[in-house]
Amino acid sequence: MKYAKQATEIKDQIAQLKSRGLVISDESAAEQTLQNISYYRLAGYWWPMQADKTQHTFKPDSTFENVLAIYNFDKELRLLLFGVIERIEIAFRTKLIYHVSHEKSPWWFENPAFFKDATQHTKTLYAIDEELKRTKEVFIKEHKRQYHTDTRRPPAWKTLEIASFGNVSKLYGNLNLSIKAKDLIAAELGTVNHTFLPGWLQSINQIRNICAHHGRLWNKNLPGRPKLLKNPPFAWIADVPPTNEHKMLYVHLCCMKYLLNSIDPGNQFTEALDNLLIKYPNIDPGALGLKPNWKNEPLWAIEKLNP
Incomplete structure (x- = not known):
């Protein structure tokens, strides 16, 4: 199977994270962060916060701010x-x-x-x-x-x-x-x-x-x-x-x-x-x-x- 996913805009990255249950209280700050630290670099830090590693849904009360602190x-x-x-x-x-x-x-x-x-x-x-x-x-x-x-x-x-x-x-x-x-x-x-x-x-x-x-x-x-x-x-x-x-x-x-x-x-x-x-x-x-x-x-x- 070939990889078919295309590059994702930062606003869409934020929307995807929110849809999966990650709390992002300041989207502007999150966008600024993702402009300088890539999505997949941060993924290693939010991985343990995910309740379902297949669907990539987050545990309750998981926050972007906590990801950034880690x-x-x-x-x-x-x-x-x-x-x-x-x-x-x-x-x-x-x-x-x-x-x-x-x-x-x-x-x-x-x-x-x-x-x-x-x-x-x-x-x-x-x-x-x-x-x-x-x-x-x-x-x-x-x-x-x-x-x-x-x-x-x-x-x-x-x-x-x-x-x-x-x-x-x-x-x-x-x-x-x-x-x-x-x-x-x-x-x-x-x-x-x-x-x-x-x-x-x-x-x-x-x-x-x-x-x-x-x-x-x-x-x-x-x-x-x-x-x-x-x-x-x-x-x-x-x-x-x-x-x-x-x-x-x-x-x-x-x-x-x-x-x-x-x-x-x-x-x-x-x-x-x-x-x-x-x-x-x-x-x-x-x-x-x-x-x-x-x-x-x-x-x-x-x-x-x-x-």
């Missing part, structure tokens, strides 16, 4: 998490460059002997080469100009500063277990050894990409399933969600908070997240997987941050 909450949540992930990414990148370059060489990332999967290593290097071609960073251009006879890529502290978080994470995950820095980096971030950190980084990178592309985090099943430590050396959560809840954001937030506490013990992630929930009282924390007592967990409690 959308705005999600937007501010993405901005908050993007800042948290930035600190984690920069710290991880710094440790990877520093420790492996000192243990092996400034060009360790080029050497296939240091990696478990040669095919994956080749693919990652190819992706990094594409990033090197696209970059406008002066330090890369100057390096190529000054050392044009050197056929190697710029050293790790230059090349891996312009590589994506995903690519540096792949390099780390693919390192041979004989590389001592692999466990050292994990230990410095509180994840004990290489067993757990690659999965955490992969999940965090997926959330980073959702944030970067303005995707929805609220009430979403996330693709990553980070493997959790049984006995973390630093403050963690007593009420660990069951495995079937690891698709929700809360477990990922806990992993971010744990890493951030190792990097920046004085961080204000707890306060920022709590303030955001206070600002939007219509948000159900359960839609993110948050537990009722989350603020009092050792991981999140302000007075119990790691020294």
